Amino acid sequence: MASATRAPQSPLEKRYARLGVLLIAPTVLTMCAVIIYPLVSALYLSLFSIYTPTLKGHWVGADNYIRVFGSREFWSALGVTATWTVGTLAAQIVLGVGMALLLNQNILFRSLARSLVLFPYFVSTVVAVLIWRWLFNDLYGILSHLLIAAGIIAVPIDWLGKMPNAMESLIAVGAWKFFPFVVIAVLARLQTIPEQLYEAATIDGAGPFGRFFDVTLPQLREVLTIVILLRTIWDFKEFDLIYLLTGGGPVNNTRTLPLIVYQQAFGLNQMGMAATYAVAMMLVMLVFMLIYLYRARRAAL
Amino acid sequence: MRASRQQKSILVNLVTWALVLVISFPLIWMVVTSLRPQTELFQIPPTIIPRSVTFEHYAKLLEETPFLRYFMNSMVLATATTVVVIAIGTLGAYSLVRFSYRGRETLAAMVLFTYLLPSVVLIIPLYLMMVKLGLANTLTSLVIAYTTFALPYALWLLRSFMAGVPEDLESAALVDGASRMGAFFDVILPQALPGIISTALFTFILSWNEYLYALVMVNSDEVRPLTTGVMNMLITSFNIEWSLLMAASVMMSIPLIIIFAFLQSYLTRGFGAGGVKG
Numbered sequence: 357m358a359s360a361t362r363a364p365q366s367p368l369e370k371r372y373a374r375l376g377v378l379l380i381a382p383t384v385l386t387m388c389a390v391i392i393y394p395l396v397s398a399l400y401l402s403l404f405s406i407y408t409p410t411l412k413g414h415w416v417g418a419d420n421y422i423r424v425f426g427s428r429e430f431w432s433a434l435g436v437t438a439t440w441t442v443g444t445l446a447a448q449i450v451l452g453v454g455m456a457l458l459l460n461q462n463i464l465f466r467s468l469a470r471s472l473v474l475f476p477y478f479v480s481t482v483v484a485v486l487i488w489r490w491l492f493n494d495l496y497g498i499l500s501h502l503l504i505a506a507g508i509i510a511v512p513i514d515w516l517g518k519m520p521n522a523m524e525s526l527i528a529v530g531a532w533k534f535f536p537f538v539v540i541a542v543l544a545r546l547q548t549i550p551e552q553l554y555e556a557a558t559i560d561g562a563g564p565f566g567r568f569f570d571v572t573l574p575q576l577r578e579v580l581t582i583v584i585l586l587r588t589i590w591d592f593k594e595f596d597l598i599y600l601l602t603g604g605g606p607v608n609n610t611r612t613l614p615l616i617v618y619q620q621a622f623g624l625n626q627m628g629m630a631a632t633y634a635v636a637m638m639l640v641m642l643v644f645m646l647i648y649l650y651r652a653r654r655a656a657l
Numbered sequence: 658m659r660a661s662r663q664q665k666s667i668l669v670n671l672v673t674w675a676l677v678l679v680i681s682f683p684l685i686w687m688v689v690t691s692l693r694p695q696t697e698l699f700q701i702p703p704t705i706i707p708r709s710v711t712f713e714h715y716a717k718l719l720e721e722t723p724f725l726r727y728f729m730n731s732m733v734l735a736t737a738t739t740v741v742v743i744a745i746g747t748l749g750a751y752s753l754v755r756f757s758y759r760g761r762e763t764l765a766a767m768v769l770f771t772y773l774l775p776s777v778v779l780i781i782p783l784y785l786m787m788v789k790l791g792l793a794n795t796l797t798s799l800v801i802a803y804t805t806f807a808l809p810y811a812l813w814l815l816r817s818f819m820a821g822v823p824e825d826l827e828s829a830a831l832v833d834g835a836s837r838m839g840a841f842f843d844v845i846l847p848q849a850l851p852g853i854i855s856t857a858l859f860t861f862i863l864s865w866n867e868y869l870y871a872l873v874m875v876n877s878d879e880v881r882p883l884t885t886g887v888m889n890m891l892i893t894s895f896n897i898e899w900s901l902l903m904a905a906s907v908m909m910s911i912p913l914i915i916i917f918a919f920l921q922s923y924l925t926r927g928f929g930a931g932g933v934k935g
Contacts, residue, residue: 380761383752387767387768390779390805391771398782401785411785455680467921469673473681474917475681478862482868482887482888483909486687486887486888490686493899496698589773617778618873621780
């Protein structure tokens with residue numbers, strides 16, 4: 357049997373290959389049913405005009421696409437999505453790298469500090485939004501009161517009801533919720549940087565900032581690229597947080613592409629148009645998805 | 658030299674802990690609000706430390722709202738999704754790691770691609786599918802919908818955990834006359850168990866926290882999970898009872914805290930293996 361395993365294309369090898377296919381079969385079948393079929397279906401639906409309550413519709417061909425790409429809604433939502441993604445991502449990276457550097461030091465009760473920092477990431481978005489809406493409350497919200505007590509502001513702030521406050525609040529809550537992902541990834545990488553690199557840099561006369569820019573940052577480049585790609589993809593498609601916190605308001609100023617898809621399908625009852633928006637959104641995302649796929653595949657080999 | 662190093666260490670400690678407290682303040686505020694009597698809630702300016710502590714909101718939550726039913730629905734939903742996904746995913750990941758056949762690499766790439774797919778793209782066809790199958794408004798429809806994000810995620814994690822099991826162990830079992838599946842159950846499964854457990858816990862968290870599918874696929878209180886259920890309590894109540902909502906938020910987070918305690922040691926490995934989806 358041992359010799360048979362070494363010989364390629366033996367009957368045993370073929371039997372193993374069959375077993376491998378058998379083991380992956382449930383996965384493939386499930387993925388075809390719940391992912392591939394719906395994906396193809398979305399492409400197909402995007403060529404129809406369908407009324408949601410009756411699910412009756414007719415073929416319109418490329419009309420939906422012409423309407424979507426010709427509409428102000430799409431481009432303004434794309435702009436909002438980009439603002440949200442770039443804003444919250446930048447905040448996550450700065451906060452995440454900073455916090456990881458601090459948590460990599462010798463801190464009292466370090467594992468407790470780490471757990472506390474990580475928790476926002478694991479808490480449900482619904483819970484996060486409820487808490488923040490309570491913090492942002494116009495009458496009893498603690499945030500305005502703390503800022504008044506500190507003498508920073510004179511009257512309570514309307515955090516979510518007007519622009520640009522609503523977008524800034526959204527970005528802040530997004531950063532709070534998702535920065536732990538950056539912390540964990542960076543922290544894991546920091547622990548593998550050899551101490552000698554820092555000793556060498558110190559001997560060469562580098563100060564703390566010099567050591568950060570000459571040693572730490574280059575070592576973090578690889579992991580930061582992956583983290584930025586992943587978070588760009590995830591922030592771009594974020595629905596729950598934005599829908600629950602502002603609902604896209606005030607006056608559609610925080611309405612991102614995923615919100616439009618939902619609104620078209622279940623608010624305006626235009627299933628076909630919704631599918632078109634979804635496909636258009638995916639086309640934009642595809643650039644980042646392909647770069648990530650390429651990098652992740654290369655790293656796996 | 659030593660004094661200045663000590664000063665620096667104290668400074669780093671202070672800055673770090675100040676930041677940690679600012680970051681966890683919203684969570685602390687959630688707990689404090691849930692324990693505060695209603696009368697203390699509506700005072701201006703609010704006080705940080707409550708003057709008295711009460712559990713009336715928790716009692717009200719359990720007795721007067723459908724919270725417990727939502728909680729049970731979420732439990733059933735998250736458990737069922739986890740069991741299904743881990744059962745399928747473990748076999749699938751084993752196949753991807755240890756067998757060679759045509760199309761394997763393409764499959765692995767597909768798994769990674771679907772791991773990145775936005776649910777908002779799949780939600781319309783999935784909704785139509787559930788309506789056609791007569792599954793709309795059931796927990797089953799949600800279990801099926803949740804596999805769309807949970808299965809690629811679990812596969813991706815399990816794949817890296819299983820790749821970490823030394824191949825020699827398996828070969829040794831095969832030499833000793835074990836069948837391929839026998840070796841899987843006797844060698845791979847026990848070796849990869851920590852990875853499987855942490856994948857299961859991560860999957861449970863994902864399903865426990867899911868909102869969009871639950872919003873679209875389910876609209877009766879009988880089958881509503883916590884995420885949409887608690888939000889519904891906020892929208893339908895005439896005047897918003899924040900202490901009640903904060904109590905609900907605390908209760909909703911308890912399973913996560915328990916899992917979190919278990920996950921501590923696996924956390925970094927799980928993240929390293931492809932991250933937690935979010």
